[in-house]
Amino acid sequence: MTTRQARAIEVRGLEKSYGTLKVLRGVDFGVEKGSIFALLGSNGAGKTTVVRILSTLLKADAGTAGGNGFDVATQAADVRESISLTGQFAAVDEILSGRENLVLVAKLRHLKQPGKIADELLERFSLTDAAARKASTYSGGMRRRLDIAMSLIGNPAVIFLDEPTTGLDPQARVEVWQAVKELAGRGTTVLLTTQYLEEAEQLADRIAILHEGRIIVNGTLAELKRHLPPAKVEYVEKQPTLEDVFFAIVGDGRKSGAVRTEK
Numbered sequence: 001m002t003t004r005q006a007r008a009i010e011v012r013g014l015e016k017s018y019g020t021l022k023v024l025r026g027v028d029f030g031v032e033k034g035s036i037f038a039l040l041g042s043n044g045a046g047k048t049t050v051v052r053i054l055s056t057l058l059k060a061d062a063g064t065a066g067g068n069g070f071d072v073a074t075q076a077a078d079v080r081e082s083i084s085l086t087g088q089f090a091a092v093d094e095i096l097s098g099r100e101n102l103v104l105v106a107k108l109r110h111l112k113q114p115g116k117i118a119d120e121l122l123e124r125f126s127l128t129d130a131a132a133r134k135a136s137t138y139s140g141g142m143r144r145r146l147d148i149a150m151s152l153i154g155n156p157a158v159i160f161l162d163e164p165t166t167g168l169d170p171q172a173r174v175e176v177w178q179a180v181k182e183l184a185g186r187g188t189t190v191l192l193t194t195q196y197l198e199e200a201e202q203l204a205d206r207i208a209i210l211h212e213g214r215i216i217v218n219g220t221l222a223e224l225k226r227h228l229p230p231a232k233v234e235y236v237e238k239q240p241t242l243e244d245v246f247f248a249i250v251g252d253g254r255k256s257g258a259v260r261t262e263k
């Protein structure tokens with residue numbers, strides 16, 4: 001059932017196992033329309049599993065998931081129409097130019113004026129100068145921006161970005177961050193997953209940490225920082241980072257190297 005007040009994403013009591021491996025053990029969160037939500041977790045925490053369930057590619061064992069008033073289990077087609085998924089590995093066709101990639105997707109979606117749509121997106125993501133070049137000649141950041149641009153064709157209300165900057169160098173990462181901020185500025189709801197605490201800190205209105213199958217904390221950056229123990233007087237100059245919050249909550253993961261951070 002569609003309701004006007006429905007949140008863009010709603011997840012309640014989500015559970016999922018692969019064989020005997022219990023990946024999700026009761027995941028709850030909601031995402032307000034037009035906001036950027038970061039699902040933060042170590043490699044293997046279950047982030048992609050959540051995204052795959054939300055985008056109807058995978059069935060949950062228990063719980064409910066959906067968005068814009070639709071449920072993934074009973075209204076999969078409606079959910080699919082309102083979302084777009086950009087995976088960890090770019091869907092860009094390397095043999096085609098950037099512009100040809102965009103025109104192709106617009107045609108596949110039966111949209112009018114595919115050329116105009118392509119040109120607008122190239123402009124929006126600062127790819128106009130490289131429009132005629134084969135995507136195989138693009139840098140990692142350009143490719144990822146093209147990938148995000150492709151996923152926007154058809155104006156989905158919600159876009160899932162699964163680790164949008166994994167494997168990119170720092171400069172390319174900043175370029176992708178700009179693209180993501182641009183998206184949300186136009187009212188698209190963004191759910192992004194990341195292993196990078198700094199990325200969540202940079203981009204997200206709200207951050208949820210997925211750890212051992214559950215959301216262990218969910219809030220704004222300021223709220224997350226309140227989980228920290230009181231600062232010691234010797235360290236008055238230092239502001240707590242999200243990384244400090246994470247380890248204050250989950251314990252000594254730093255020693256096992258479970259979460260990577262970017263320097």
Ligand SMILES: Nc1ncnc2c1ncn2[C@@H]1O[C@H](COP(=O)(O)OP(=O)(O)O)[C@@H](O)[C@H]1O
Pocket residue numbers: 018021023041042043044045046047048049050
């Ligand atoms: N199809 C699958 N079959 C078996 N195990 C899987 C499958 N997909 C994921 N897993 C396991 O589930 C856990 C969570 O995976 P995933 O959701 O990809 O985590 P993340 O995206 O946070 O790195 C990992 O331990 C992974 O190896």
Ligand SMILES: [Mg+2]
Pocket residue numbers: 047048049088162163
């Ligand atoms: Mg993943």
